[in-house]
Amino acid sequence: xxxxxxxxxxxxxxxxxxxxxxxxxxxxxxxxxxxxxxxxxxxxxxxxxxxxxxxxxxxxxxxxxxxxxxxxxxxxxxxxxxxxxxxxxxxxxxxxxxxxxxxxxxxxxxxxxxxxxxxxxxxxxxxxxxxxxxxxxxxxxxxxxxxxxxxxxxxxxxxxxxxxxxxxxxxxxxxxxxxxxxxxxxxxxxxxxxxxxxxxxxxxxxxxxxxxxxxxxxxxxxxxxxxxxxxxxxxxxxxxxxxxxxxxxxxxxxxxxxxxxxxxxxxxxxxxxxxxxxxxxxxxxxxxxxxxxxxxxxxxxxxxxxxxxxxxxxxxxxxxxxxxxxxxxxxxxxxxxxxxxxxxxxxxxxxxxxxxxxxxxxxxxxxxxxxxxxxxxxxxxxxxxxxxxxxxxxxxxxxxxxxxxxxxxxxxxxxxxxxxxxxxxxxxxxxxxxxxxxxxxxxxxxxxxxxxxxxxxxxxxxxxxxxxxxxxxxxxxxxxxxxxxxxxxxxxxxxxxxxxxxxxxxxxxxxxxxxxxxxxxxxxxxxxxxxxxxxxxxxxxxxxxxxxxxxxxxxxxxxxxxxxxxxxxxxxxxxxxxxxxxxx
Amino acid sequence: xxxxxxxxxxxxxxxxxxxxxxxxxxxxxxxxxxxxxxxxxxxxxxxxxxxxxxxxxxxxxxxxxxxxxxxxxxxxxxxxxxxxxxxxxxxxxxxxxxx
Numbered sequence: 084x085x086x087x088x089x090x091x092x093x094x095x096x097x098x099x100x101x102x103x104x105x106x107x108x109x110x111x112x113x114x115x116x117x118x119x120x121x122x123x124x125x126x127x128x129x130x131x132x133x134x135x136x137x138x139x140x141x142x143x144x145x146x147x148x149x150x151x152x153x154x155x156x157x158x159x160x161x162x163x164x165x166x167x168x169x170x171x172x173x174x175x176x177x178x179x180x181x182x183x184x185x186x187x188x189x190x191x192x193x194x195x196x197x198x199x200x201x202x203x204x205x206x207x208x209x210x211x212x213x214x215x216x217x218x219x220x221x222x223x224x225x226x227x228x229x230x231x232x233x234x235x236x237x238x239x240x241x242x243x244x245x246x247x248x249x250x251x252x253x254x255x256x257x258x259x260x261x262x263x264x265x266x267x268x269x270x271x272x273x274x275x276x277x278x279x280x281x282x283x284x285x286x287x288x289x290x291x292x293x294x295x296x297x298x299x300x301x302x303x304x305x306x307x308x309x310x311x312x313x314x315x316x317x318x319x320x321x322x323x324x325x326x327x328x329x330x331x332x333x334x335x336x337x338x339x340x341x342x343x344x345x346x347x348x349x350x351x352x353x354x355x356x357x358x359x360x361x362x363x364x365x366x367x368x369x370x371x372x373x374x375x376x377x378x379x380x381x382x383x384x385x386x387x388x389x390x391x392x393x394x395x396x397x398x399x400x401x402x403x404x405x406x407x408x409x410x411x412x413x414x415x416x417x418x419x420x421x422x423x424x425x426x427x428x429x430x431x432x433x434x435x436x437x438x439x440x441x442x443x444x445x446x447x448x449x450x451x452x453x454x455x456x457x458x459x460x461x462x463x464x465x466x467x468x469x470x471x472x473x474x475x476x477x478x479x480x481x482x483x484x485x486x487x488x489x490x491x492x493x494x495x496x497x498x499x500x501x502x503x504x505x506x507x508x509x510x511x512x513x514x515x516x517x518x519x520x521x522x523x524x525x526x527x528x529x530x531x532x533x534x535x536x537x538x539x540x541x542x543x544x545x546x547x548x549x550x551x552x553x554x555x556x557x558x559x560x561x562x563x564x565x566x567x568x569x570x571x572x573x574x575x576x577x578x579x580x581x582x583x584x585x586x587x588x589x590x591x592x593x594x595x596x597x598x599x600x601x602x603x604x605x606x607x608x609x610x611x612x613x614x615x616x617x618x619x620x621x622x623x624x625x626x627x628x629x630x631x632x633x634x635x636x637x638x639x640x641x642x643x644x645x646x647x648x649x650x651x652x653x654x655x656x657x658x659x660x661x662x663x664x665x666x667x
Numbered sequence: 668x669x670x671x672x673x674x675x676x677x678x679x680x681x682x683x684x685x686x687x688x689x690x691x692x693x694x695x696x697x698x699x700x701x702x703x704x705x706x707x708x709x710x711x712x713x714x715x716x717x718x719x720x721x722x723x724x725x726x727x728x729x730x731x732x733x734x735x736x737x738x739x740x741x742x743x744x745x746x747x748x749x750x751x752x753x754x755x756x757x758x759x760x761x762x763x764x765x766x
Contacts, residue, residue, distance in 0.1 A: 548689060549690065551689065552688050552689050552690045555688065555720075556686065556688075559718070569748065570747070570748050570751075573717075573718060573748045574748075576718065577718070577720055577752070580688060580689065580720045581720060581721060584689060636728070636756070636757055636758070636761065637721070637724070637725055637728060640721045640724060640725075640756055641720070641721040643755075643756065644721060644752065644755060644756055647755040647756075648751065648752070648755055
């Protein structure tokens with residue numbers, strides 16, 4: 084059997100799941116905007132656009148805790164430290180809850196001041212009433228939003244994707260119904276209140292996971308929580324920083340466009356909502372690309388990385404060209420969904436056409452950002468994000484509006500994308516000493532990254548112990564046939580039997596689509612490695628120590644033996660797959 | 668895999684050839700347990716043992732536990748690679764091994 088079974092499955096799963104996850108979230112934002120446009124009017128749409136950065140900031144705090152926390156949680160789970168993993172879960176959720184209550188209380192009480200601070204003052208003070216009413220509802224939703232935003236990552240990693248998906252769909256549907264009912268009765272306050280109720284529903288559905296027998300998440304006494312939170316914040320700071328840059332950039336952009344009139348801010352809000360409608364398509368591809376890039380990077384497989392980059396870029400460009408054409412030629416019908424005001428409709432059509440023109444270029448830079456993130460080039464990933472969302476965005480808007488007025492604001496989406504691509508090329512030039520002529524040039528990998536392979540052996544097995552022995556024998560034979568000395572061939576075969584046997588015996592759920600992918604590589608420098616990938620429960624054999632069984636010499640003997648006979652072992656849990664790299 | 672058993676009075680010598688892994692270890696265990704009654708000296712000759720995994724080690728430990736009650740057990744002619752497995756697992760401390 085070919086050894087790419089798990090990769091294909093993980094890619095498709097990630098692609099579909101990322102798309103499904105983002106559809107309801109995009110719809111929620113779009114539905115809010117549609118109901119505000121039809122039930123409240125242009126002032127409501129402008130006020131909604133003014134408040135958008137606040138939601139992004141709340142999301143940044145969720146990311147800070149959630150993304151950082153889950154990294155540590157998986158580390159604990161991988162080491163078999165169940166108690167420590169649940170302490171991490173408890174500490175992160177508890178801090179998320181406390182922070183959200185404080186933020187919600189402050190935001191609710193100070194909603195007038197915040198909305199005024201975002202631009203609803205002076206001759207734009209007429210935006211304050213609608214903005215503040217909506218802000219109050221949004222602030223109420225901070226508690227269920229942040230708690231569920233932190234919790235859903237843990238629940239997904241606990242193997243319950245389906246409940247997260249159900250929750251997201253439930254939230255999307257209830258949002259549409261409640262927006263209509265409450266928006267009609269209470270205007271902006273009603274639509275904000277609907278958001279609060281929707282997040283409560285989402286959180287409620289998430290909590291059903293704790294009733295399941297398969298649940299491994301428990302609230303325990305949060306000892307050592309300061310350390311856990313500190314480490315989580317450190318680990319999640321990169322994702323959070325990207326959101327903060329986006330929020331700050333949007334706030335500055337809103338202030339500038341508002342100076343040209345609230346109708347232009349309403350037009351920008353409609354453009355952003357249409358963008359959200361399509362973002363799920365590119366996000367699915369980008370998340371799957373990041374997942375695979377991380378795996379191939381870990382395996383030092385440059386050819387696969389280049390192939391992946393070309394495939395993702397090509398797919399994104401084709402997709403975005405189709406979407407760009409659709410947005411460009413159907414800008415008016417799209418905009419008409421969000422507003423019935425003739426003036427705002429015309430502004431939105433112009434904004435959408437500029438957005439459509441910039442889409443292919445900006446998506447190219449975005450795909451590169453996710454690939455860099457996948458191959459652990461955090462500098463480039465953060466650089467692209469900060470430039471795109473803040474530095475280039477603000478510079479471009481300021482310069483372009485000064486030069487050609489409000490049209491400069493709409494055209495800046497194109498100039499940002501073009502300038503960003505030029506900057507990336509400059510970075511590649513500085514790093515490589517030449518312009519990127521080939522796919523690998525763009526990746527900016529270290530010179531010693533590429534290691535030539537003399538021979539490669541790959542195989543996939545299902546949950547059958549007999550197959551484990553069979554592949555161990557074949558692997559030993561393969562190594563000896565390709566010039567590897569008997570001792571190392573023995574060790575690699577032994578590591579394969581012990582590790583794959585452990586997976587088949589302990590990691591798989593009964594009746595699941597279980598699979599172990601194995602790939603052995605003999606390099607020209609004589610190094611021999613074995614990569615084992617499986618879709619069983621998360622387990623890190625590299626740092627696993629079971630102190631409870633110290634007096635039993637046969638306890639975990641396979642793991643202990645492999646740890647000692649191998650030259651190096653590296654473990655990563657990526658995209659729901661265990662990835663173990665063994666070198667002898 | 669082949670198992671060759673030779674009994675001389677209360678001494679049982681087992682010559683094992685091939686791989687001692689998850690599939691073959693249960694066969695060795697069955698063969699040993701069928702002949703071990705009344706044996707005071709159990710000898711494993713591993714001159715032709717090519718490979719041993721944790722499943723094989725478990726069988727050896729199980730035999731050692733039986734022989735602790737009725738006599739002695741010795742492992743002979745172990746090659747360097749198999750010896751390394753005995754060493755890293757701590758089995759060389761609890762089994763009597765002659766290279």
